[in-house]
Amino acid sequence: MNFDTLLPVGIVLTSLLAGGFIFLVKEESHVLRGVLNLSGAIVKLLLVGVMIWGVYHGHVYEARWMLAPGLELVLHADALSVLFVTLSSVLWLVTTIYAIGYLEESPNRSRFFGFFSLCVSATVGIALAGNLLSFVIFYELLTLATYPLVAHRGTAEATRGAKIYLAYTMGGGVLLLTGAIWLQVLTGPVDFVQGGVLSGSAPALEGQLIAIFVLLLAGLGVKSALIPLHGWLPQSMVAPAPVSALLHAVAVVKAGAFGILRVVYDVYGVAYASSLGLLTLLGILASMTILYGSIKALSQDGLKKRLAYSTVSQVSYIALGASILGPIATVGGMVHLVHQGIMKITLFFCAGNYAETLGIHHVSQMDGVGRRMPWTTLAFSVGALGMIGIPPIAGFVTKWYLGLGAVEANAHWVLLILAASSLLNAGYFLPILYRAWFRPPPEVWPAEHIHAGRFETIGALLWPPVITAAFCLIAGLFAAAPFSPLEWVELIARREHGL
Amino acid sequence: MDHLLMFSPLQWMSVSLILLGVFFFIAGTVGLLRLPDLFSRLHALTKADNLGLGLVILGLLPWAPDVFQALKLLLIWLLVLMAGATGAHLIAKRALRGDGEDLHSS
Amino acid sequence: MLDSLALAVTVPLLAALLVTALPGRVQTLGVIGAIATALVSLQVTVQVWQHGSLRSDPGGWGAPLGLALEADGLSAALLAMAALVALAISIYATGYFREGERRLHFWPLWFLLWSALNALLLAADLFNLYVTLELLGLTAVALGALTGQREAVAANLRYLLVGLLGSMTYLLGVVLLYAAYGTLDIALTGAAIRPGPVASAALVLMTGGLALKAAIFPLHFWLPPAHANAPAPVSAVLSALVVKAAFYLILRLWLDVFGTIVTPAAAGLLGLLGAAAVIWGSWRALRAERLKLLAAYSTLAQIGYLCLFFPLLQATPEGPARDDLLAALVLMAISHGFAKAGLFLAAGLVQHSAGHDRIDELGGTAQHLPAATFSIALAGTALIGLPPSGSFIGKWILMTGAIETGQWWWILVILIGTLLAAAYMFRVLSRAFNEAPTPRRFVTQASTEVPALLLALTSAVVLGLGAQLLWRLMGFGVVA
Amino acid sequence: MTAHLLYGGAGILLFVLGVWSFLVHEALLRKVIALNVMGSGVFHLLIAIAERGSLPPDPVPHALVLTGIVVAVSATALALAMGRRLEDEDDAR
Amino acid sequence: MTVLLLLFDLVLVSTLLVLAIAALTSPEPRRAVMFFIAFGLWLALVWARLGAPDVALAEAAIGAGLGGALMLAAARRAARRQREGKVDRDGEAT
Amino acid sequence: MNRPAKLMIGLLLCLFALVLLWVFHAALMQSPGARLADLAMDSLPLSGVKNPVTAVLLSYRAYDTLLELAVLLAALLGIWSLGAATPGFQPAGAALAAMVSWVVPLLILTGGYLLWVGGYAPGGAFQAGALLGSAGVLLRLAGDERAGLPSERAQRRLVVAGIAVFALVGLGTMVAGIGFLTYPPGWSKWLILLIETAATVSIGVTLAAAYAGGKPRSRASDGATP
Amino acid sequence: MAAALVLLLAMAAGLVRVIVGPSAADRMMGAQLLGTMGIGVLLLLAFAFERDALTDVALIFGLLASVAAVALTRRRIGQDQD
Incomplete structure (x- = not known):
């Protein structure tokens, strides 16, 4: 037991312990709960900082725990995990602040924050999982921890949404489980190794390996909302805004997308997967999802629904990046893991602000909201423009690298997809911006909670989107700086492709 | 059955007693089967089986290995007599009351 | 020289006698007796852990003439489970049976039952x-x-x-074995047994009789009403331990007595019945109107899972793979024992608080009892087989075995069962989410809520993370 | 040999008759009688195999049967008491 | 002698079986119980013949004593319920 | 149950019976191996008793018998948990009373005799206990509601006495270092007799109490039980 | 002595006929007769096999013969008037 083994365990435990204690906190002890929440998040962030530094310098952090013969729980930090860990722990801190403000006065907060912390632990566990078994374990834990969050409000609608969410994720879970076990029977324990572990497999196994890939993809595709497995995502919009933010930007869909990256790069190996023809399958699915999500988003009037379909579409960029052979596309896909996260969380924070402050839930109610809430709307605009791919915001970097990668890999059809998708993105985001900035505000807002006498809204709600919007700008403007997401992803891509 | 011929007089006596007892048993059975009404059947039965058993026990007595065993045999007879009497008494009493609840149904 | 095996049976027996003879102090004696019994049972487990199998001959005559008590890894593991579960139930019972009369009846019978359980797990005859x-x-x-x-x-x-x-049928099988082999000792019979009509008939009779007691589909009809209508601590012990004990016997017989004569067809039949039980039990649990009935049907399904191991064990040659399967079977049984006990105890609290346990009307109740609800959730995790519960690992190895032996069709059963289990558990759990506020404190009555919570927590977390200890206890392969 | 087969066979027949009656009849008393007949069949079988070979007979099965009889009568008493409890409740209705 | 013994055994066994069948098939509860008691006694007789006097003692003591009395009590109740029409002839609740 | 189903069951069971008979025949044909009978007889001198069945019950397989007594206790406790005893019987008439006053002492005497004789001839604790129980039954039938038994408190102590003595003897021999229920040579006869005596009383009381069909009703003077 | 046994058995067979045959209190008497004859058979067996223990069995038969008869005819307090 030295520092190298304790660090990954500590990163998982910070939020787990915080969560455990929060359950026991009395409902009215706001301060204690807040302290627990924030100290957990900050300690975790510090530990992650140490880990980034270490991994950058080639340090290996690994903890192993034997469950049963052949079944090991492994926490292992490589560059890809660090990327996801960083994303989730930064956004956890921000979201926690936001949630504290958002849930003020509402009931059952200890329960909410308890599960919230568990959810982050599971996400971090997914990020740090060093083999397929560990991945599956944390992946299922994530399902368990998010269910109470989706159902949190307790209304009939919330219960129904949660039920649908559960049905999808459980179904996906058993497929993933089957695939993982099958693979383990064929090859022994499946550790994640950069470059993949299957490339030397016997030709006789190819058929089984393809079937396993399909199973794994089906399991992961549910959480990352690949069509036709995306049905739960719009339904779970009933959850409170911080939860939606978490589901869409940090935890659930990202866990699915991250899993796809793990399977393609670190289990099959991108070259071997390509030789089996699996990448084509993935690429087609991803492209269809991108277009389908965008088209559905066009016709949604509910703001959160529109954002949800946008998520369906955007997350598939990550899978799309993975499906194209070549380091540049890899960079494009992986960096979107981060970029989509910060952009989408900004958008959801803003949507939550509109709902909480003014009672706005629909796009059609957003006329003139920019004058009432300029900072929020500004943050929203940054996020939306980034999604469309306007430079210099983060989303542009993604699309640029995806496009370059496609050209490099001679997959020109991807360019078409990108172009069409960007057009559609513009089609559903620009009208919102137009309404918000250029239409006159109505006499009365639908349900104004915080009155005009006060500036915008309360600080805990305002600062998080502003900060994440700033991240979007910084990630785009300083993309080439050391330790920027792009720079880090290039490090990963070099290691994955053995360059 | 040539060993029968080697029996001593005592043996002959006990064999005959036992056979007589058995005969009374048979008579009791036949009586139970044949006699027309409950009370006469009761009568036949008790007499027959008490006497039958008595005779059998009497026939067996000479062969008892010790006095204790012999006493036991007699005790058994006594008990059967008593149980027979009480049982018959109870049945008769119950039947005489004729409430039909217990003994005549089915 | 203390004989821990005999103590594990006599201590609860003496406790039963004490609480029978001294009804005035039943509660105090009950708690002391429960702790003492748990300690002597765990002592056996510790000794098996240290020295491997134990055997003792009460009466000192030794096997064929006398009878023996024996503890190997399998029985030691179940003994430890029984000790912990029963201890938790005992503490719960102090809070549950408060009024005089029923308490007076509960404790003596409870200790006799515990004694019977220990005796059963240790019997070698x-x-x-x-x-x-x-x-x-x-x-x-x-x-x-x-x-x-x-x-x-x-x-x-x-x-x-x-x-x-069931037990008469079992006994008939024993008599046939005795007629043919002239011994009653398990090991000696196992060594002497030869394939033939006698062995097959004994196998069928004994398994059939025990299957009736273990509620193996389709002989399960008696279980749901009996388990669902008992007082909560009793339901817990019935589902967690009593049914398991009958199942343990089937396993014990198949391994140690009939090991050489079981055919793949017989094992396959048991597997098939298990599969039917998984699906039928889960389905009925999903349709159940009452929480305790749901739990009872879920027991059927769980027994079904355990049966699925038989065809795989049969098809796997001696070696680490078979050891893994066996350990996984025990792990699943133990996890389920803890989980089901926790679930029933929590259900008892809910029922006590609401005055009924109709699932559709539990809305507020489930939420007013956060600790109980949390226990239900944790137990549910283990019943569904989600990580990090022990049953997850058990299920993983079960599915591995199914793939390795080429009997992939069992996987479908497992998957369907898992989904159905998730459906029925979350049907209950979703009641915990409504707009009513939770009470201020997490735990409201420690003596009843904490045992339930601890049991559920053990099933859902401790057994999963500590599963390797079971391999060590059962003496299988050195863990690297 | 024939005698053992005769007595043992009787035991088996008793057992099967008991099973039959247990399955076919609903009333508690008849089920209890059926179970007792079943038990007697098994005990009878045990005693039949004990007598196999020369005298004296094997005492082990005899002891087993004694134990079995105690168990059977305990169970019978409990079952009948439970049945009575049910009937009392029905009568009280 | 052996022939006699065999005949003896045959009669013993067949009577036993007849008694068992009578106990199991008679619909009237008290009659069934009485047959059962007779069956128990006969069984004791058979076991005495088979050289198991210990067991015969126990069976006689239990069959005619506690067991018989318990069952007769139950049979009386069952008969009353049958008469009162609470159950039909097979004992199933109406 | 309808007629075809009954017929079906009957036919199946006939088949079952035939198979079992065949199996039994096969079992008899199979070489009986080392029978326990000879072993039991050879060990008889060591067991301290002369009746082999008693030796099996209280020495070779004493542990079985201990649990068997527990079964009996469990049944009684179960019956007690169901509620109060059934109402007693109408007082006996003269003839019955006379018979009972003869038979009950005889039953008890015979019980004692069987207990004593159990060491070297057929008989033993259980038979004796059954006779005591029958005496209780007879008393209850003759109108004594308590079946001649003492108060509930005393009953509770009496019914556990047998197992208690049994288990304590076992623990005693264990603590003495010889092993659970292993009688020291020379003591076995007396220890067995001690256990049997206690067991006889317990069995008798248990059976008689079980016949009452429920918890003993408190007599008017016993005060109120809830 | 075997002859006596066979005779007794013939009677026993007759008894079964009795028990199956008429219906009512005679069945009770039939049972009683059976008990008595059982005692006879036991005693004869004890003699034939030279096993004294069977006399004890017979003794118990005798002792308990009354119990069944009493149990059948007695009534509980509170039931119809005696």
Whole structure:
């Protein structure tokens, strides 16, 4: 037991312990709960900082725990995990602040924050999982921890949404489980190794390996909302805004997308997967999802629904990046893991602000909201423009690298997809911006909670989107700086492709 | 059955007693089967089986290995007599009351 | 020289005698007796852990003439589970049976049952097993009818009759074995047994009789009403331990007595029945209207999972793979024991608080009892087989075995069962989410809520993370 | 040999008759009688195999049967008491 | 002698079986119980013949004593319920 | 149950019976191996008793018997948990009373005799206990509601006495270092007799109490039980 | 002595006929007769096999013969008037 083994365990435990204690906190002890929440998040962030530094310098952090013969729980930090860990722990801190403000006065907060912390632990566990078994374990834990969050409000609608969410994720879970076990029977324990572990497999196994890939993809595709497995995502919009933010930007869909990256790069190996023809399958699915999500988003009037379909579409960029052979596309896909996260969380924070402050839930109610809430709307605009791919915001970097990668890999059809998708993105985001900035505000807002006498809204709600919007700008403007997401992803891509 | 011929007089006596007892048993059975009404059947039965058993026990007595065993045999007879009497008494009493609840149904 | 095996049986027996003879101090004696019993049982487990299998001969005559007590890894593991679960239930019972009369009846029967369980797990003699089975059956029935409600008495009467039918059938098998091999000792019979009509008939009779007691589909009909109508701590012990004990016996017989004569077809049949039980039990649990009925049907399904191991064990040659399967089977049984006990205890709290346990009307109730609800959730995790519960690992190895032996069709059963289990558990859990506020404190009555919570937590977390200890206890392969 | 087969066979027949009656009849008393007949069949079988070979007979099965009888009568008493409890409740209705 | 013994055994066994069948098939509860008691006694007789006097003692003591009395009590109740029409002839609740 | 189903069951069971008979025949044909009978007889001198069945019950397989007594206790406790005893019987008439006053002492006497004789001839604790129980039954039938038994408190102590003595003897021999229920040579006869005596009383009381069909009703003077 | 046994058995067979045959209190008497004859058979067996223990069995038969008869005819307090 030295520092190298304790660090990954500590990163998982910070939020787990915080969560455990929060359950026991009395409902009215706001301060204690807040302290627990924030100290957990900050300690975790510090530990992650140490880990980034270490991994950058080639340090290996690994903890192993034997469950049963052949079944090991492994926490292992490589560059890809660090990327996801960083994303989730930064956004956890921000979201926690936001949630504290958002849930003020509402009931059952200890329960909410308890599960919230568990959810982050599971996400971090997914990020740090060093083999397929560990991945599956944390992946299922994530399902368990998010269910109470989706159902949190307790209304009939919330219960129904949660039920649908559960049905999808459980179904996906058993497929993933089957695939993982099958693979383990064929090859022994499946550790994640950069470059993949299957490339030397016997030709006789190819058929089984393809079937396993399909199973794994089906399991992961549910959480990352690949069509036709995306049905739960719009339904779970009933959850409170911080939860939606978490589901869409940090935890659930990202866990699915991250899993796809793990399977393609670190289990099959991108070259071997390509030789089996699996990448084509993935690429087609991803492209269809991108277009389908965008088209559905066009016709949604509910703001959160529109954002949800946008998520369906955007997350598939990550899978799309993975499906194209070549380091540049890899960079494009992986960096979107981060970029989509910060952009989408900004958008959801803003949507939550509109709902909480003014009672706005629909796009059609957003006329003139920019004058009432300029900072929020500004943050929203940054996020939306980034999604469309306007430079210099983060989303542009993604699309640029995806496009370059496609050209490099001679997959020109991807360019078409990108172009069409960007057009559609513009089609559903620009009208919102137009309404918000250029239409006159109505006499009365639908349900104004915080009155005009006060500036915008309360600080805990305002600062998080502003900060994440700033991240979007910084990630785009300083993309080439050391330790920027792009720079880090290039490090990963070099290691994955053995360059 | 040539060993029968080697029996001593005592043996002959006990064999005959036992056979007589058995005969009374048979008579009791036949009586139970044949006699027309409950009370006469009761009568036949008790007499027959008490006497039958008595005779059998009497026939067996000479062969008892010790006095204790012999006493036991007699005790058994006594008990059967008593149980027979009480049982018959109870049945008769119950039947005489004729409430039909217990003994005549089915 | 203390004989820990004999102590594990006599200590609870003496406790039963004490609480029978001194009804005035039943509660104090009960707690002391429970702790003492748990300690002596765990002592056996510790000794097996240290020295491997233990054997002792009460009476000092030794096997064929006398009878023996034996503890190997398998029984030691189950013994430890029984000790911990029963201890938790005992503490819960101090809070649950508060009023005089029923408390007076509960404790003596409870200790007799515990004693029977320990005796059963340690028995190494076929006829001795019959006696322990009957002791277990009678005490279980009497405890199950303790509520005194009509349904409870009727259901448990049926349980009694069916149980007797089962044990008589079992006994007939024992008699046939004795007629042919002239011994009752398990190991000696196992060594002497030869394939033939006698062995096959004994196998069928004994397995059939025990299957009736273990509620293996389609002989399960008596279980749901009996388990659902008993008082909560009793339901817990019935589902978690009593049914498991009968199942343990089937396993024990198949491994140690009939090991050489079991055919793949027989094992496959048991697997098939298990599969039917998984699906039917889960389905009925999903349709159940009452929480405790749901839990009872879920027990059927869980027994079904355990049966699925038989065809795989049969098809796997001796070696690490078979050891893994066996350990996984035990792990699943133990996890389920803890989980089901926790679930029933929590259900008892909910029922006590609401005055009923109809699932559709539990809305506020489930939420007013956060600790109980949390226990249900944790137990649910283990029942569904989600990580990090012990049953997850068990299921993983089960599915591995199914793939390795090429019997992939069992996987479909497992997957469907898992999904159905998730459906019925979350059907209950979703009641915990409504707009009512939770109470201020997490735990409201420590003596009842903490045992439930600890049991559920053990099943859902501790057993999963500590699973390797089981391999060590059972003496399988050195863990690297 | 024939005698053992005769007595043992009787035991088996008793057992099967008991099973039959247990399955076919609903009333508690008849089920209890059926179970007792079943039990007697098994005990009878045990005693039949004990007598196999020369005298004296094997005492082990005899002891087993004694134990079995105690168990059977315990179970019978409990079952009948439970049945009575049910009937009392029905009568009280 | 052996022939006699065999005949003896045959009669013993067949009577036993007849009694068992009578106990199991008679619909009237008290009659069934009485047959059962007779069956128990006969069984004791058979076991005495088979050289198991210990067991015969126990069976006689239990069959005619506690067991018989318990069952007769139950049979009386069952008969009353049958008469009162609470159950039909097979004992199933109406 | 309808007629075809009954017929079906009957046919199946006939088949079952035939198979079992065949199996039994096969079992008899199979070489009986080392029978326990000879072993039991050879060990008889060591067991301290002369009746082999008693030796099996209280020495070779004493542990079985201990659990068997527990079964009996469990049944009684189960019956007690169901509620109060059934109402007693109408007082006996003269003839019955006379018979009972003869038979009950005889039953008890015979019980004692069987207990004593159990060491070297057929008989023993259980038979004796059954006779005591029958005496209780007879008393209850003759109108004594308590079946001649003492108060509930005393009953509770009496019914556990047998197992208690049994288990304590076992623990005693264990603590003495010889092993659970292993009688020291020379003591076995007396220890067995001690256990049997206690067991006889317990069995008798248990059976008689079980016949009452429920918890003993408190006599008017016993005060109120809830 | 075997002859006596056979005779007794013939009677026993007759008894079964009795028990199956008429219906009512005679069945009770039939049972009683059976008990008595059982005692006879036991005693003869004890003699034939030279096993004294069977006399004890017979003794118990005798002792308990009354119990069944009493149990059948007695009534509980509170039931119809005596």
